Amino acid sequence: MRVLYHHALNPGSRKVRLALAEKGLEFELKAEQVWERRQAFLRLNPAGEVPVLIEEDGTVVPGDGVITEYLDEIYPERQLLGETALDRVEVRRLTNWFDRKFAREVSEPLLEEKLLKRLARSGSADSQAIRAANHNIHHHLEYLAWLAERRNWLAGESLSLADLAAAAHLSCVDYLGHVPWDNHPVARDWYARIKSRPIMRALLSDSVPGVPAPAHYADLDF
Amino acid sequence: MRVLYHHALNPGSRKVRLALAEKGLEFELKAEQVWERRQAFLRLNPAGEVPVLIEEDGTVVPGDGVITEYLDEIYPERQLLGETALDRVEVRRLTNWFDRKFAREVSEPLLEEKLLKRLARSGSADSQAIRAANHNIHHHLEYLAWLAERRNWLAGESLSLADLAAAAHLSCVDYLGHVPWDNHPVARDWYARIKSRPIMRALLSDSVPGVPAPAHYADLDF
Structure with a gap:
């Protein structure tokens, strides 16, 4: 299952949750307390920030802006960035x-x-x-x-x-x-x-x- | 001629100047003192920030991240965002x-x-x-x-x-x-x-x- 590391009141995490939902893509949420600077999480995203998306094949996509560009490229059926x-x-x-x-x-x-x-x-x-x-x-x-x-x-x-x-x-x-x-x-x-x-x-x-x-x-x- | 509104020591403006140069695209620079909040400039970019790119056909592209995504889409011969x-x-x-x-x-x-x-x-x-x-x-x-x-x-x-x-x-x-x-x-x-x-x-x-x-x-x- 696709995983999204997030925080409930982090706007970038919320934007990605909405984008995934609008595209009909299933995902599991994992809450990350970024201020704890957990080593395993820093290996996923050296910037130490949520959100980070992990695809089923293990592809790591860190950062809300990177994720939304990636999603429109890989799952283009419902374009969120526009047609032209x-x-x-x-x-x-x-x-x-x-x-x-x-x-x-x-x-x-x-x-x-x-x-x-x-x-x-x-x-x-x-x-x-x-x-x-x-x-x-x-x-x-x-x-x-x-x-x-x-x-x-x-x-x-x-x-x-x-x-x-x-x-x-x-x-x-x-x-x-x-x-x-x-x-x-x-x-x-x-x-x-x-x-x-x-x-x-x-x-x-x-x-x-x-x-x-x-x-x-x-x-x-x- | 393509025009770029910029400030000499604004990093976003510099990134776009480098991107245009790397792609071999000619442009004319116009310095904008954004703190003066000039009305004609705010109509180009309501956020009041440099850089803003004006294409020869009048297309207005405001903001460094928006411009660099746009440039790779419109002038893809030299891709700056990567191949895959x-x-x-x-x-x-x-x-x-x-x-x-x-x-x-x-x-x-x-x-x-x-x-x-x-x-x-x-x-x-x-x-x-x-x-x-x-x-x-x-x-x-x-x-x-x-x-x-x-x-x-x-x-x-x-x-x-x-x-x-x-x-x-x-x-x-x-x-x-x-x-x-x-x-x-x-x-x-x-x-x-x-x-x-x-x-x-x-x-x-x-x-x-x-x-x-x-x-x-x-x-x-x-």
Whole structure:
């Protein structure tokens, strides 16, 4: 069986879980506490980061961006990057928007301060970093709404990796209770559409010991 | 003529310049001061970041990772990502190593503290961040040497995007005088090999007003 080393609230891991589900590929999850820097895991990925995909033949594919490019090459029946080179420019641009810009400005500081410091027992939360992320998320939800008003899905007519990346990051932040949905109805409509898809079910039933999700997290009518 | 919006000491811009040169594609450089947040530039790339490639037909390709994937698709004669899906896993893994891990731990803090704060006149340098980066670079040069001792180029037998990413980041840090070459002879040998290639010439003659490069920066016998 295909194996995915992951962490429940790691956005890159969630993006790959959604990509595998959307492609109909079966896999087994193995939770990795990356901060323990386990030697056997470092041999799979010297960068020491999740996700890492292990194919049934033993092929090791480390890193969310590497995995999603690999999956579209090897299992092209359901293309997540788009059909043409220009489609792929737009899908990759928006995927990077969430994986780099949204990550840097919103999800990474929130996950670091509210979750990882607690799990790895490494210091107390920086309230200034949390306030900055709470401020920055409004700009991103406005941009998401701007896209969702002009297109069926974020990068065009079809659901693509850009939607999966956005859902991966936003669902992590939502688990921490930091998405101001009430101020952003168009972004909420987009999230409600993706949230109701079967590919999201596993993510919505995730739970991290000691860090309970808010009641609305798994609610399709949030 | 093809146009590349760039900044002389932005590693992503340098990686794309090397990729275009390696593929033999002509282009004109336009320097963009991204901190000025020029409206016409934000319309090309809402993320407000360099590099952005404009093809002769007007196609806009924003972001270094998006551009290098696009270039290998559209101009496949000289493949920089590798010939097989497994080659591409390794090339993308190591490219991400430099663009994400090396960037976060070494080049981004050094460029931010020693260059961008000065150019954008936004505060004084954080000496603790500089010390951390000076410490971290040793680990990366050791990993680079480990790879270079086992392979002809970083990701395998051929020069690939992984070498261009590494050269892009290291040449920026070298411009700032922060690569401890004397302690890392194997990494220096690899850099001497790529430094002597014609594709590096334009980068080695870059100069940023008010921030002169050290004498060894452009020297092939450093």
